[in-house]
Amino acid sequence: MIEVSSQVLKNEFRISYEDVTTEGKRLSAVSDMSTGQTVAAAPELGDLFPPAKKRSAVWGFCVRHPTIVIGGGLLVLMLLIAIFAPYLGTVDPTALAPAKRTREPSAIYWFGTDMLGRDIYSRVLYGTRVSLVVGFSVAFLASVIGLALGLVAGFLRWADGFLMRIMDGLMSIPPILLAIALMALTRGSVGNVITAITIAEVPRVSRLVRGVVLSLREQPYIDGAVAAGTRVPMIILKHILPNTLAPLSVQATYICASAMITEAILSFLGVGTPPIIPSWGNIMAEGRALWQVKFYIVLFPAIFLSLTVLAINLLGDGLRDALDPRMAKKI
Amino acid sequence: MGGYVGRRILSTIPVMAVVALFVFSLLYIAPGDPAAIIAGDQATPADIERIRASLGLDRPFLVQFGEWAWRILHGDLGTSIFTNLPVLDLIKQRIEPTVSLMLVTLVLAITIAVPLGVVAAWKAGSIIDRLVMLFAVFGFSVPVFVISYLLAYVFALQLDWLPVQGYTPISQGFWPWLQNLILPSIALGAVYIALIARMTRATMLEVLAQDYIKTARAKGIGQGGILFVHALKNAAVPIVTVIGLGIAVLIGGAVVTESVFVIPGLGRLTVDSILRRDYPVIQGLVLLFSFAYVIVNLGIDLLYTLIDPRIRY
Numbered sequence: 001m002i003e004v005s006s007q008v009l010k011n012e013f014r015i016s017y018e019d020v021t022t023e024g025k026r027l028s029a030v031s032d033m034s035t036g037q038t039v040a041a042a043p044e045l046g047d048l049f050p051p052a053k054k055r056s057a058v059w060g061f062c063v064r065h066p067t068i069v070i071g072g073g074l075l076v077l078m079l080l081i082a083i084f085a086p087y088l089g090t091v092d093p094t095a096l097a098p099a100k101r102t103r104e105p106s107a108i109y110w111f112g113t114d115m116l117g118r119d120i121y122s123r124v125l126y127g128t129r130v131s132l133v134v135g136f137s138v139a140f141l142a143s144v145i146g147l148a149l150g151l152v153a154g155f156l157r158w159a160d161g162f163l164m165r166i167m168d169g170l171m172s173i174p175p176i177l178l179a180i181a182l183m184a185l186t187r188g189s190v191g192n193v194i195t196a197i198t199i200a201e202v203p204r205v206s207r208l209v210r211g212v213v214l215s216l217r218e219q220p221y222i223d224g225a226v227a228a229g230t231r232v233p234m235i236i237l238k239h240i241l242p243n244t245l246a247p248l249s250v251q252a253t254y255i256c257a258s259a260m261i262t263e264a265i266l267s268f269l270g271v272g273t274p275p276i277i278p279s280w281g282n283i284m285a286e287g288r289a290l291w292q293v294k295f296y297i298v299l300f301p302a303i304f305l306s307l308t309v310l311a312i313n314l315l316g317d318g319l320r321d322a323l324d325p326r327m328a329k330k331i
Numbered sequence: 332m333g334g335y336v337g338r339r340i341l342s343t344i345p346v347m348a349v350v351a352l353f354v355f356s357l358l359y360i361a362p363g364d365p366a367a368i369i370a371g372d373q374a375t376p377a378d379i380e381r382i383r384a385s386l387g388l389d390r391p392f393l394v395q396f397g398e399w400a401w402r403i404l405h406g407d408l409g410t411s412i413f414t415n416l417p418v419l420d421l422i423k424q425r426i427e428p429t430v431s432l433m434l435v436t437l438v439l440a441i442t443i444a445v446p447l448g449v450v451a452a453w454k455a456g457s458i459i460d461r462l463v464m465l466f467a468v469f470g471f472s473v474p475v476f477v478i479s480y481l482l483a484y485v486f487a488l489q490l491d492w493l494p495v496q497g498y499t500p501i502s503q504g505f506w507p508w509l510q511n512l513i514l515p516s517i518a519l520g521a522v523y524i525a526l527i528a529r530m531t532r533a534t535m536l537e538v539l540a541q542d543y544i545k546t547a548r549a550k551g552i553g554q555g556g557i558l559f560v561h562a563l564k565n566a567a568v569p570i571v572t573v574i575g576l577g578i579a580v581l582i583g584g585a586v587v588t589e590s591v592f593v594i595p596g597l598g599r600l601t602v603d604s605i606l607r608r609d610y611p612v613i614q615g616l617v618l619l620f621s622f623a624y625v626i627v628n629l630g631i632d633l634l635y636t637l638i639d640p641r642i643r644y
Contacts, residue, residue, distance in 0.1 A: 169349025173621045176583030177601070181617050184605045185357055185368060261474045265587055268476055271605050284476065292495070295484055302477040310472035317468065 065322050071314030078308050082128040090122035093278045104296065111300040114286055123278040124300050130190065130279035131260045131308060137194045138259035139252045142201040147248060149202065150209025151236055154217070164210070167203040175200040179262055183271040193272050197259045208251055212244045246323040253316030257309045264305055280305045339632055343625050350621045351403065354614050355396050358386060369412070369608040385412060386610065408615035413607045418615035421600060428498045429596035431508065432588070433581055436516040436523065441574065444524040448531025448570075449558050455536060463528060470525025475584040479518040479591040486514060496593040515592045519584045523577050530573040534566035541565075567638045575631040582620045 062069045081088065096116050105112040111120035153163040170178065175197075182196035216222060216239070225235050266272030267281025268288075275282055280301035287297030366383035367374070374382075387395045402409070408418035451463040487495040493514055499507040538544065539562055547561045589598035597616060604612040 165345050166349055168346050169353060172346055172350055172625045173353070173617060174579040174582040174624065176586060177617050177620055180586070180601065180605055181354065181357060181613055184608060184610060184613050187368060257472070264474060265476065265583075268587070269590065269602050269605065291480060291484070292488060295480075298480050302474075302480065306473045306477055309474065310468065313468055313472050 065318045067314040068318030068322065071311045071316075071318060074307060074311030075315060078128055078132065078304075078311065081125055082132050085122075085125045085129060088125055090125050091119050093118060093122040093126040094276065104294075112294070112296045114283070114297055115290065118278075120283065120297060120300055123283050124280065124304055126278045127280045127283060127301060128304065128308070130273055130277060131263060131305065134190065134194055134197070134263040134273075135256040135260040135308075135312070138197045138201060139256035141194070141198045142205050142255050142259075143248055143252045145198070146202045146205025147209050147241075147244065149206035150244070151213060151240065153206060154210040154213025155232065155236060155240075160210070163206070167206055170199075170203040171207070173200075175258070176262060176265060179266060180269070180271060183266055188272060188274045190273055190277065193263055193266060196266075197262050200262070201255050201259065205248070205251060205255070208247060209244050212247055213240055216240055216243055250316055250320045250323060253312050253319060257312040257316070260305065260309055260312070336633060339629065343629055346625055347622060350625075351400060351618060352396070354617050355399055356392070358388065358610065359392055369610055371608065382412060385410075403618070408618070409611040411604075411609050411612050413604075413609045413612075418612050421612060422597065422615065422619060425595060425597050425600045427500060427596075428594045429585055429589070429598060431498075431501065432512055432515055432519065432585060432594060432596060433578075435509070435512045436520045436581060437574075439516050440520040440523040440527060443520075444527035445531050445563070445570065447524070448528040449535055449563060451528065451532040452535030452539060453554075453558055455532075460532075463532065467525040467529045470521045473521065475518055475522065476587045476591055478521050479515070479588055482514045482518050483591065496591075498592075498594045498596070511592075511594075515588045515594060518591075519581060519588045522580050522584065526573055526577050526580070527570065531566065531570050534569045535562055538562045538566045565639075568635060571631055571634065571638060575628045578624050578627050582624065 096118060101113055101115055111124060114120055114123070149163060149167075153160045173181075178200040179193075179196040182199060183192065186192045186196075222235065222239060225239055230238075263272055263279065264281035264284070267279050268285045270285060272281055273279040275285075283301040284298050287294065287301075291298045366379050366386065366388055369386075370379045370382050383389050387398075399409075406419065408422070410417055411421060414421070447463050447466075451460040454460050483495055486492050494511050497511055499511050501508040535558075544557060544562060547557050552561070585596065586598035586601050588594070589596045590602050593599075597619075600612065601616050603609075604616070
């Protein structure tokens with residue numbers, strides 16, 4: 001007769017004899033100390049059913065949302081670079097040194113120097129500031145303005161038709177062209193770049209918010225609030241606004257990413273940030289004439305720009321999955 | 332049906348009117364003196380006056396807008412400040428490369444993205460799916476000029492497989508024409524491919540969960556038939572919609588791609604006009620691109636009934 005070793009019983013899992021034998025290889029003959037009989041004993045079940053590991057809440061979150069962790073981590077790194085740019089072994093990013101122009105990357109000039117002998121490593125690090133300022137400002141401004149317009153359009157029927165026709169019109173101008181047209185009429189400055197890109201992004205945000213508001217209006221709890229005599233501003237503030245924040249914050253990350261790309265494109269084309277300010281688009285614009293022979297001038301700002309945008313997009317994807325699993329399935 | 336088509340076509344009129352009004356009034360609402368900004372820093376007061384007069388900034392807004400809109404409706408987009416040529420002529424000279432670039436990109440993007448999305452949905456959760464999604468994230472994140480430079484550097488400069496820059500008209504042969512467009516259209520199409528592949532995957536996932544797919548499988552229809560005939564046909568509407576909306580991305584990207592690859596198209600004209608502050612040309616181009624975008628999406632809306640017979644108006 002074959003007995004199942006008592007070790008099995010130590011575990012609280014009830015396992016039938018058949019279950020153990022199907023795991024044929026795991027059965028091993030051991031001699032039972034008390035009787036001296038040779039019995040088939042299953043190994044400790046720890047092997048079969050690993051005990052549920054106790055994870056901390058933070059670690060659990062990281063495992064479930066790796067994109068938020070990777071994206072957020074990269075973004076924090078970029079933020080640190082932007083803040084501490086002067087202390088990271090950089091020199092004055094605008095200092096000219098004509099004698100040392102277009103040096104290849106080396107131990108002294110990590111990323112090389114440009115046509116005017118400026119240190120590209122320093123310029124790229126300082127460029128982080130411009131990109132992040134433009135990205136965050138546009139994301140914030142476009143969200144706030146779009147939120148206000150969307151709430152108004154979603155709640156006031158008479159304003160809806162008018163506002164949405166204007167937004168439809170603006171949305172049918174490709175965003176980059178719209179920003180270009182705006183920049184052609186103003187002098188280049190970081191403030192003007194932010195304004196131009198914000199105007200190009202607002203229609204999309206207001207459309208999104210309006211859609212959310214329209215679907216929320218049909219919810220019974222809004223009817224309940226109306227029946228209870230809650231005033232419209234209070235309904236918007238207490239019941240509608242909180243529900244728009246989740247999709248809006250996801251949208252804001254995407255706006256931040258696209259604003260950074262647009263800023264770089266505008267600067268690259270010569271209508272963005274003034275050329276004296278080191279921004280990634282400007283560095284690439286300066287490297288344009290030489291890209292076939294001095295590729296590194298274009299390469300380093302390109303890598304930084306792509307990494308930052310990638311970080312923000314990953315963060316946005318992760319936020320979207322975390323905040324609304326139903327939406328995550330759709331796209 | 333006829334009523335719907337009529338209404339849908341009419342609904343583009345207010346949209347275009349808003350675009351026109353916006354593009355026109357920018358000159359007036361821009362901070363500072365647009366005539367001085369357009370004339371540049373070295374301009375004499377006489378130059379500024381000349382530009383002010385040629386833009387009509389010295390006359391009342393509504394009168395100006397009325398005359399301008401009237402001329403546009405008659406096909407006159409104004410005259411370039413820089414070259415003194417009619418804007419319409421400038422556009423005609425430059426339109427072929429841009430249309431070629433867009434068409435090649437469109438064909439390339441759809442033939443790559445749709446199968447990618449279908450396979451990703453079919454093998455959802457697998458390594459192929461993950462790779463496609465990863466590619467999509469990169470497609471969204473790496474800006475078009477970065478991809479342009481990388482492609483040009485690797486495939487044209489280092490490997491010497493394709494020409495680095497330039498454009499050959501199609502009248503000089505199909506292959507030379509295509510050769511010059513391959514790299515730009517891959518660069519331009521990357522975002523677009525990511526967009527379409529993601530949408531295809533998402534819609535296909537929904538469709539593949541339907542009961543009629545099980546029925547088709549039970550009937551013994553092969554995997555290819557199920558994916559590309561039964562499922563894709565029913566997933567077509569959202570995919571075609573996103574293809575239409577993505578045209579905006581293509582137009583913006585074309586401006587950049589044409590600059591990098593030195594293609595003498597409308598995008599290049601846009602950049603040149605900005606640098607010369609040639610506002611009438613910029614106005615004309617913004618109007619033209621927006622019009623093209625609206626018309627393409629109008630066409631797609633009207634196509635829905637053909638793609639999906641369940642949709643009736």
